[in-house]
Amino acid sequence: MSDPHRYEVALRWSGSTGLGWEGYGREHTATAPPAEQEVGLTTGEAQGDKRVLNPEQLLVMAASSCQMLWFLHLAAKARIDVVAYDDDAVGLMPTGEPPVRVTEIVLRPRIRLASDSPVERVDRLVHTAHEQCYIANSLTSEIRVEPRIEHAR
Incomplete structure (x- = not known):
C-alpha cells in the first residue's frame, strides 16, 4: 500500500466572544498552501493545478470551519x-483501497482565551462543538479533535 494523499489547510480567526453570541464576527480565512485561491476547481494530485484548492482540501476546510463556528457559538x-x-487541520486519503475516500480528518485547533477561563471547561466545549458539528456528523471519515488551549499573554 502506498502512502495516503495528505490535504492540509490552515484556518484563521481572531476577534472576541466577550460580547456574547451576537457580538463576534464569523469572518475567517482558510487557505491550503501552495493554493492561492479559496475555490476548488481541480484535484491537486494528477492533472490538477496545485495553486488551486481541490475538493479534498475544501472538505477538510469545511470540517475545520464548522468545528470552529460551533465552538465560538x-x-x-x-x-x-x-x-x-x-x-492546522489535515485530511488523509489512502490510495489503493477501494473505494478511495478521505478516511480521517484531524483538527488541531489552537485556542487562545482572554482571561483565566478554566481549561477543562473550554475543552468540554470543544468536544460538545464536535458532537454538534453538522459537517462532522455528515461524514463517514473519522474526525479527531486535538485542541491546544492557552491563555493570551
Missing part, C-alpha cells in the same frame, strides 16, 4: 472570551 453563550482560534 458555545464559548460566547458560556461567556468565555476567545480571542484567537487557529486550526
Whole structure:
C-alpha cells in the first residue's frame, strides 16, 4: 500500500466572544498552501493545478470551519472570551483501497482565551462543538479533535 494523499489547510480567526453570541464576527480565512485561491476547481494530485484548492482540501476546510463556528457559538453563550482560534487541520486519503475516500480528518485547533477561563471547561466545549458539528456528523471519515488551549499573554 502506498502512502495516503495528505490535504492540509490552515484556518484563521481572531476577534472576541466577550460580547456574547451576537457580538463576534464569523469572518475567517482558510487557505491550503501552495493554493492561492479559496475555490476548488481541480484535484491537486494528477492533472490538477496545485495553486488551486481541490475538493479534498475544501472538505477538510469545511470540517475545520464548522468545528470552529460551533465552538465560538458555545464559548460566547458560556461567556468565555476567545480571542484567537487557529486550526492546522489535515485530511488523509489512502490510495489503493477501494473505494478511495478521505478516511480521517484531524483538527488541531489552537485556542487562545482572554482571561483565566478554566481549561477543562473550554475543552468540554470543544468536544460538545464536535458532537454538534453538522459537517462532522455528515461524514463517514473519522474526525479527531486535538485542541491546544492557552491563555493570551
